[in-house]
Each structure stands twice: as structure tokens, then as C-alpha cells.
Amino acid sequence: MFIDARNLPDQTVLETDLAIIGGGVAGITLARALADSGIRICLVEAGGLELDPQVQALYEGENVGIDYSTTATRLRYFGGSSNHWGGYTRPLDPIDFEQRDWVPHSGWPFSMEELLPWYKPATELTQIAPAHFDDAPYWEQETGATLPRPATGRMRFQFVHFSPPTRFGTEYREELETAPDIQVLLNANVTRIAAAENGRTVSRLDIRTLNNLTHQVRARRYVVAVGGLENARLLLLSNDVVKAGLGNHNDQVGRYFMEHPHLAGFAEIVAGDMGRLPKIMRERVRVQGRSAKVAFNPATDFLREERLLNATFMMGVARNYAAQPTPDQEEPRSSAHRDMLLAARRFLSDSDVDSTTDAADALGVWLGIGGSCEQAPNPDSRVSLSDSRDALDLPRLKLDWRLTEQDRVSFYTHMRSLALEFGALGLGRMLETIADKDNWPQPVAGGSHHMGTTRMSDDPTRGVVDRNCKVHDIENLYVAGSSTFPTSGSANPTLTLVALTLRLAQHLKEQMR
Amino acid sequence: MSAGKAVISRRKFLIMSAAGLLVACSRSDDQATTGLAEESVAAPAWLPKLIGDQAAAARIGNAYLDLHPGHRSIDTLTTDIERSLVNYDATAVDLRDADRVASVLQRLVRHDYTVADVTSVDGWVLSTTEARIYALTALAL
Ligand SMILES: Cc1cc2nc3c(=O)[nH]c(=O)nc-3n(C[C@H](O)[C@H](O)[C@H](O)COP(=O)(O)OP(=O)(O)OC[C@H]3O[C@@H](n4cnc5c(N)ncnc54)[C@H](O)[C@@H]3O)c2cc1C
Numbered sequence: 001m002f003i004d005a006r007n008l009p010d011q012t013v014l015e016t017d018l019a020i021i022g023g024g025v026a027g028i029t030l031a032r033a034l035a036d037s038g039i040r041i042c043l044v045e046a047g048g049l050e051l052d053p054q055v056q057a058l059y060e061g062e063n064v065g066i067d068y069s070t071t072a073t074r075l076r077y078f079g080g081s082s083n084h085w086g087g088y089t090r091p092l093d094p095i096d097f098e099q100r101d102w103v104p105h106s107g108w109p110f111s112m113e114e115l116l117p118w119y120k121p122a123t124e125l126t127q128i129a130p131a132h133f134d135d136a137p138y139w140e141q142e143t144g145a146t147l148p149r150p151a152t153g154r155m156r157f158q159f160v161h162f163s164p165p166t167r168f169g170t171e172y173r174e175e176l177e178t179a180p181d182i183q184v185l186l187n188a189n190v191t192r193i194a195a196a197e198n199g200r201t202v203s204r205l206d207i208r209t210l211n212n213l214t215h216q217v218r219a220r221r222y223v224v225a226v227g228g229l230e231n232a233r234l235l236l237l238s239n240d241v242v243k244a245g246l247g248n249h250n251d252q253v254g255r256y257f258m259e260h261p262h263l264a265g266f267a268e269i270v271a272g273d274m275g276r277l278p279k280i281m282r283e284r285v286r287v288q289g290r291s292a293k294v295a296f297n298p299a300t301d302f303l304r305e306e307r308l309l310n311a312t313f314m315m316g317v318a319r320n321y322a323a324q325p326t327p328d329q330e331e332p333r334s335s336a337h338r339d340m341l342l343a344a345r346r347f348l349s350d351s352d353v354d355s356t357t358d359a360a361d362a363l364g365v366w367l368g369i370g371g372s373c374e375q376a377p378n379p380d381s382r383v384s385l386s387d388s389r390d391a392l393d394l395p396r397l398k399l400d401w402r403l404t405e406q407d408r409v410s411f412y413t414h415m416r417s418l419a420l421e422f423g424a425l426g427l428g429r430m431l432e433t434i435a436d437k438d439n440w441p442q443p444v445a446g447g448s449h450h451m452g453t454t455r456m457s458d459d460p461t462r463g464v465v466d467r468n469c470k471v472h473d474i475e476n477l478y479v480a481g482s483s484t485f486p487t488s489g490s491a492n493p494t495l496t497l498v499a500l501t502l503r504l505a506q507h508l509k510e511q512m513r
Numbered sequence: 514m515s516a517g518k519a520v521i522s523r524r525k526f527l528i529m530s531a532a533g534l535l536v537a538c539s540r541s542d543d544q545a546t547t548g549l550a551e552e553s554v555a556a557p558a559w560l561p562k563l564i565g566d567q568a569a570a571a572r573i574g575n576a577y578l579d580l581h582p583g584h585r586s587i588d589t590l591t592t593d594i595e596r597s598l599v600n601y602d603a604t605a606v607d608l609r610d611a612d613r614v615a616s617v618l619q620r621l622v623r624h625d626y627t628v629a630d631v632t633s634v635d636g637w638v639l640s641t642t643e644a645r646i647y648a649l650t651a652l653a654l
Contacts, residue, residue: 347643
């Protein structure tokens with residue numbers, strides 16, 4: 001059942017078993033997974049069924065670190081940011097879960113094995129099943145193209161899958177609307193998670209609507225699922241009993257904010273022989289209703305040997321070059337590309353060397369590269385509360401996104417690896433276009449991936465939630481979403497957060513039986 | 514000095530290199546046989562077999578030479594390339610077989626990328642051997 005909180009009598013109190021705050025990817029996933037469990041659920045969502053600029057404005061924040069939009073990178077209405085996500089989907093890599101002595105604060109409380117059973121149903125929810133992320137023979141068979149074998153020992157190929165992309169609010173709305181034990185409360189902004197006097201249990205949620213009504217939801221257990229930035233903000237806002245904010249006894253809430261620095265325009269590759277660069281390496285290929293594309297990732301052994309962070313690169317054709325230049329291809333960049341393709345023609349083919357100058361129609365292509373890197377967990381990269389206030393008179397979010405030299409060096413090394421791999425395979429040549437190799441290329445954008453601000457750790461002094469995503473020292477409060485990731489890996493986060501949420505659903509089922 | 518003589522000099526150099534005699538003998542031998550006055554002006558026969566387009570390669574080669582003015586010598590570049598060739602595959606020392614040399618150089622260029630033996634030329638990440646081949650093109654073709 002869907003209820004509009006703006007139409008309820010003022011000061012309504014709703015009683016339920018489980019209150020889920022946030023009707024985005026994590027909240028909807030959790031509610032669905034518990035739909036038949038006999039647990040009564042109230043899903044409290046700040047927005048309505050469509051974007052409302054007034055509601056969205058509540059996401060405005062103050063920025064004191066790397067330039068970052070806190071409104072363009074998330075959506076505050078039913079379905080959450082899945083209403084405009086790109087659908088790039090891949091699990092984390094096993095090494096991402098490990099405690100790596102060269103990555104400060106790394107290590108999940110469990111290995112990837114623990115999540116494997118949940119990744120499969122997560123691929124179904126994101127509509128990419130059956131997924132073949134690491135299965136080159138499968139894609140070779142399905143596409144009929146032989147993929148090159150990585151030659152440098154630095155890189156490996158994985159396969160990013162593309163969700164339609166699933167709009168969780170649209171796709172699963174009817175299920176939630178008709179589920180007998182689920183109430184969805186729309187246009188209901190949770191302004192505070194109220195703790196009992198002992199500060200160790202949550203007693204209720206305080207809710208405000210933009211037409212100035214206040215309501216409460218009381219439940220046995222509560223799950224915060226308002227997104228990777230807002231999860232931390234809401235805990236910090238809930239500071240009437242625990243002054244530092246709920247779950248923040250050890251000053252961990254909001255710290256370790258991680259994005260995936262997404263870099264475009266840092267380098268260009270030219271490739272000559274399209275016959276040797278299978279389509280799936282340069283564009284999405286559709287097989288049996290699903291699409292996928294090659295991602296270039298660092299080889300695990302290379303990461304260990306060189307003590308680097310993870311990364312993902314993908315590429316796409318930015319321009320085709322014919323044997324004869326078109327007038328628009330006479331500018332310096334195209335001329336440089338063309339020169340390289342012409343000069344290296346013999347090195348970029350697999351035919352035995354001969355001295356003929358066969359001028360084929362197509363000279364080659366310019367491949368644009370997108371890079372997304374892991375950033376090391378950094379306590380100084382953080383979310384806190386600003387002095388300015390939103391329309392509900394709540395302190396806005398203050399974001400201080402920071403990157404480190406370690407992040408930059410890793411990225412740069414992997415960029416080099418990509419150049420070496422293309423050279424070693426005789427596929428192409430890389431032109432590095434970074435103006436200043438000692439600094440981050442500008443602009444550094446994120447991928448709208450908000451991670452780490454309520455990180456998971458078995459040690460309450462080093463994290464906000466435990467391995468079951470329960471807030472340390474609070475009996476009945478959980479967090480769902482990528483804010484629980486202790487490290488970010490380089491894979492887009494949504495598949496993993498869905499898997500973690502399904503795991504949390506199982507845990508709650510057992511606990512609330 | 515004729516191109517043929519230069520090649521013989523380099524062959525001798527390379528055979529010695531393969532036999533491990535290079536460190537002891539190369540300088541005096543090379544200087545005695547080739548000498549500055551005997552600077553080669555001819556391109557090795559394998560060079561055109563590796564170049565897709567001479568003008569384009571020469572432009573990249575000139576950019577390399579601007580960065581490495583000390584390499585502005587056909588002999589130096591040829592010797593460096595052939596030395597790398599022998600180090601990579603000692604069975605390819607018969608420099609009269611241009612096709613074979615070109616084929617091994619093609620593999621050597623890929624190998625350079627595999628072992629990260631690369632240099633930067635106007636932003637391009639290039640195999641060291643490949644960059645020298647372009648520089649040689651700029652000087653000799
Ligand atoms: C442009 C863009 C492209 C993206 N592309 C990709 C991609 O290709 N691949 C990928 O893996 N990920 C991608 N993402 C990230 C992906 O959208 C998020 O990982 C995912 O939506 C996070 O799910 P969530 O449930 O934690 O948060 P959200 O989906 O953001 O949901 C949070 C929900 O909480 C509600 N809420 C917020 N505050 C309150 C409050 N106080 N009270 C009640 N409710 C509240 C919001 O309205 C929202 O519905 C992209 C994101 C964006 C913005």
C-alpha cells in the first residue's frame with residue numbers, strides 16, 4: 001500500500017515491525033526480499049513518485065573538497081538514484097575484500113566468498129542474469145570473435161554488464177503496492193532517528209513533510225537506506241541523545257568517503273586493425289537480450305607486486321579515420337593520430353612484414369578511454385554537517401572529498417599498463433594527454449558512487465556497522481547501501497550493495513523470526 | 514664508406530655481442546672499422562619493410578630526435594636497434610636477410626611493450642626500438 005504522508009492527519013504514529021528509511025535501490029531491495037516473511041514493513045520515502053524540485057533541493061550540500069555536486073549525483077524520490085543510473089554492473093574483485101598492507105584501512109570483515117551467494121540474485125534484480133563477468137570463452141563463443149590474450153601480465157579482461165538500466169521504483173512498484181505487509185510512506189522526510197535514553201536502542205523515526213506535518217514511525221528494528229552520503233548525514237543529524245550522532249561514539253560516521261575518480265580525456269588510443277579489436281572491446285555487444293563490454297582491469301598479481309589500488313578502464317570509438325583525411329581531420333589532434341596510424345601500420349597488423357604499401361580504405365580509429373579508479377580509504381575524506389540549513393531547518397551536508405597521492409600514482413601506473421598492453425598486443429598506441437603528470441588530470445569527476453561513510457568493521461573503533469550491517473552499540477539499527485563498503489574497489493557499486501542488502505534481509509529474517 | 518661496409522661492421526659487432534665479447538672489444542673495434550668519417554648515410558635494408566608511411570614516421574622520428582639529439586646518427590641508431598635485436602633474439606644476426614630482421618624487429622617492438630621498455634615522444638608511449646626506427650626513418654629514408 002502506498003500512503004502520501006502529506007495527506008495523513010498531523011502527528012500520525014505508525015507502528016510496524018521493520019522501518020526502512022529510503023525507497024531507493026537498497027530500500028526497495030530489502031522490502032521486496034522480506035515481503036513474504038511475515039514481517040510488517042514500513043518503507044519511508046522522502047520523495048513522491050516523480051521528481052519534485054523542492055524535495056530534490058533538500059539534497060543540496062556544501063562542498064569544501066574536490067568540486068562535487070551533491071544534487072546531480074543522486075535523486076530524492078521513489079526509486080532513488082536508480083531513476084537515472086547508467087546500469088554499468090560488475091561485482092567487486094576478490095582482492096577488494098582483502099586487507100592489503102599497502103592500502104591503509106583496507107579489509108572487509110569477510111571475503112568475497114561470503115557475498116557470492118547474494119551476487120546471483122542481485123544480477124536478477126538488476127536484470128542482467130545470467131551474468132558472465134569473468135568468462136572470456138563464453139563471450140568468444142557468443143560473439144564468434146576471438147579475444148586477444150593479455151600479454152603484459154599487468155592487465156586482464158572482464159565483462160561489464162549493462163542493466164536496462166533497472167529503474168527500481170518503476171520496476172518493483174506494483175509488487176510493493178500489492179504486498180500485504182508493506183506500507184510505503186511517500187513524501188515523508190525522516191529528520192531524526194530518535195534514540196531511547198540509554199542511547200543503545202532506537203525508539204522511533206521523526207518525520208516531516210514539506211507541507212509542515214510531523215509524523216512518527218515506531219518499529220522493532222530500523223534500517224537506514226537513504227544513500228551513501230545521506231546515510232551518514234542522517235546519523236549525524238540524530239544527535240539529541242548521543243551528541244556526536246548515532247553510531248558515532250568513535251568519530252567514524254561520515255569519514256572515509258570514497259568515490260571512483262572517473263577520468264576522461266587523460267589519454268587516447270589509436271588502433272589500426274579493427275579485425276583484431278573485437279567489437280566487444282570497443283562497444284556494447286548484445287547477446288541473448290543482455291549487453292556487455294570488455295573492461296580492462298589490472299591483473300591481481302600485478303596489483304600485489306606493485307602495491308597498487310584497483311582500476312577499471314573501458315573504451316569506445318571516438319572517431320573513424322579513413323585512408324584519405326576528411327577536411328575536419330586536418331586539425332592537430334587528428335593529424336597526430338593519423339601520423340601514428342600511418343607510421344605504425346606494420347606494427348599494428350598481424351600479417352607478415354612486406355614492403356608493399358596497401359592503402360586500405362580504413363586507416364583506423366581513435367578510441368576514447370574512460371577510467372574509474374579505486375581510492376584508498378581516507379578518514380579525512382568525509383561528510384559532516386554544514387552551518388547552513390535546508391528547507392526543513394536541518395543542517396545541510398558538508399562534503400570534503402579528498403584524494404591522495406597513492407590514488408594518483410595507482411591511476412597513472414594503470415594508465416601506462418593500458419598503453420603497454422595495447423602495444424604488446426600490436427593493437428594500438430596510446431597518446432597521453434595529461435598536461436601535468438604530477439597532478440590529477442582536471443577535471444576529476446566522480447561516478448555518482450558514494451561509499452564508505454558508515455564503513456563496516458568488526459572493530460567498533462574502526463567502523464560504524466558490524467559484519468551484519470548493524471550499527472555498533474545500537475541494538476536495533478542497521479545501515480544498507482554502499483556507505484557500508486570499507487573499500488571501494490573499482491567496480492560500480494550497485495550490484496554489490498544489492499547483494500549486501502539481500503544478505504541483510506536474510507539476517508533480519510533470522511533475527512526477527 | 515658504403516652501406517655494405519657499414520653493415521659488415523655492425524654484423525661483426527653483433528656477432529661479438531652475441532658471443533659476449535662486446536664489452537671488451539666493441540669501442541675500439543667499432544671505431545677502428547667504422548669511425549666518424551665513415552658515418553653511414555644509407556638506410557638498412559630492413560627499414561622500409563617496417564614503415565607504413567615514411568613521411569608520418571619521419572615526423573614522429575624527428576620529434577624523438579629533438580628529445581634525444583645525441584641519437585642523431587644513422588650509425589648510432591642502427592647499431593642500437595641491431596644490438597637490441599641480438600639481445601632479444603641472437604639467431605637473427607644475419608643482417609643480410611632483411612625480411613627476417615624486419616620480422617624479428619616487429620616482435621621486438623611488441624616485446625618492448627611487454628617489458629615496459631618505452632619512451633615518450635610528444636605524448637605517445639612508444640617502444641624504444643620503435644621510436645628509434647622512426648628516428649632512423651627521419652634520417653635515412
Ligand atoms: C547519474 C548516475 C549514474 C549512475 N550510474 C551507475 C552505474 O552505472 N552503475 C552503478 O552501479 N551505479 C550507478 N550509480 C549509483 C547508483 O545509482 C547508486 O549506487 C544507488 O542508487 C544507491 O542506492 P541507495 O538505495 O543506497 O540510494 P538511492 O538509490 O539514492 O536511494 C536513497 C533513497 O532515500 C531517499 N531518502 C533520502 N533521504 C531521505 C530521508 N531523510 N528520509 C526518507 N527518505 C530519504 C531518497 O529519496 C531515495 O529514494 C549512478 C548514480 C547516478 C546519480
